Amino acid sequence: MKKENILQLIKEALDAENEINDDSSEENIPEWDSLGHLSILTALDEATGGKASAISDLSEATSVKKIFDIFEKEGIIE
Amino acid sequence: MKKTTKEYIFENKDLGKYEFTLDTSTFEPTQTTVSIIHSSLPLINCDSKILDLGCGCGIVSIILSKLIKKNLHFFASDISESVEEIVQKNAMRHNVNIVVKRSNIFEAWSNQKFDLIINDISGVSDKVAEISPWFNNIACETGPGGDILVKRVINESTKHLKKGGKLVFPIISFSNEDEIIDSASKVFSSVKLLRKDFWPTPKEMHDHLPLLNTLKQSGLISFEEKFGTIIGHTSVFEASL
Numbered sequence: 001m002k003k004e005n006i007l008q009l010i011k012e013a014l015d016a017e018n019e020i021n022d023d024s025s026e027e028n029i030p031e032w033d034s035l036g037h038l039s040i041l042t043a044l045d046e047a048t049g050g051k052a053s054a055i056s057d058l059s060e061a062t063s064v065k066k067i068f069d070i071f072e073k074e075g076i077i078e
Numbered sequence: 079m080k081k082t083t084k085e086y087i088f089e090n091k092d093l094g095k096y097e098f099t100l101d102t103s104t105f106e107p108t109q110t111t112v113s114i115i116h117s118s119l120p121l122i123n124c125d126s127k128i129l130d131l132g133c134g135c136g137i138v139s140i141i142l143s144k145l146i147k148k149n150l151h152f153f154a155s156d157i158s159e160s161v162e163e164i165v166q167k168n169a170m171r172h173n174v175n176i177v178v179k180r181s182n183i184f185e186a187w188s189n190q191k192f193d194l195i196i197n198d199i200s201g202v203s204d205k206v207a208e209i210s211p212w213f214n215n216i217a218c219e220t221g222p223g224g225d226i227l228v229k230r231v232i233n234e235s236t237k238h239l240k241k242g243g244k245l246v247f248p249i250i251s252f253s254n255e256d257e258i259i260d261s262a263s264k265v266f267s268s269v270k271l272l273r274k275d276f277w278p279t280p281k282e283m284h285d286h287l288p289l290l291n292t293l294k295q296s297g298l299i300s301f302e303e304k305f306g307t308i309i310g311h312t313s314v315f316e317a318s319l
Contacts, residue, residue, distance in 0.1 A: 035109065035278075041305045042276070045305075052305065053305060055305065055306070056306030057306060058306060
């Protein structure tokens with residue numbers, strides 16, 4: 001997956017008014033609450049063909065940076 | 079014991095922003111409340127007589143009244159001892175008319191029939207209630223399948239619905255969903271799933287995964303393990319006579 005696709009996917013999952021960028025997190029995006037986070041993870045899981053659901057660190061990855069770090073470690077980001 | 083009140087702000091992108099007064103005996107609105115409001119909106123007709131069962135602070139009646147600008151007749155009840163005072167206060171604040179009574183399920187509504195009963199009384203397995211933060215360690219007498227109260231509502235509601243009337247009720251996945259649906263199917267001609275919303279469980283429940291798995295294997299509850307967390311769901315059903 002490309003990083004820009006992940007950013008777009010997060011924006012759509014949250015139905016966020018603001019743009020999502022590398023610095024976005026639960027701290028600065030109002031829609032990124034616990035339910036919003038689950039929407040992001042579900043969308044990532046669909047986009048990765050079910051790979052995301054097996055990654056246990058993702059439940060704590062409440063920022064774009066953390067999601068990128070995990071996906072890089074797992075070899076999901078191109 | 080003197081009850082203290084607190085202000086509660088409800089905000090939802092689709093439903094709007096509202097302020098309510100709660101006290102220590104009032105359950106705080108949950109995601110289930112939001113699911114129920116969304117599910118009930120398309121079922122309400124002009125002149126509908128609606129009962130909001132387990133109304134808490136009156137949030138369901140008040141938001142539906144504000145969103146549906148029709149001639150509706152809202153009735154609401156809850157077992158909490160201050161329900162009349164709290165709901166009337168919130169109704170006045172939002173300029174909405176609600177007939178409110180303190181009632182254990184249908185006790186205060188004998189001989190009354192409604193077009194729509196919106197039930198916000200649900201339950202979880204009493205074993206789950208013991209380890210969850212939802213009941214503040216208060217004993218939850220809902221049985222191991224968490225279905226006792228909901229099944230009582232389902233069975234008694236048939237006596238309080240007009241011809242063609244509907245019951246909207248939620249099922250939390252930490253209860254015996256199959257048993258509850260089976261019970262509803264026996265007394266209603268149609269039971270239809272309206273929506274299903276997933277939510278992450280509170281972290282304090284994760285230490286009890288072995289117990290949760292035992293209950294799941296017994297068919298008493300259901301949940302998913304994904305992303306390193308435990309995910310439950312709330313299903314909202316429409317039952318028609």
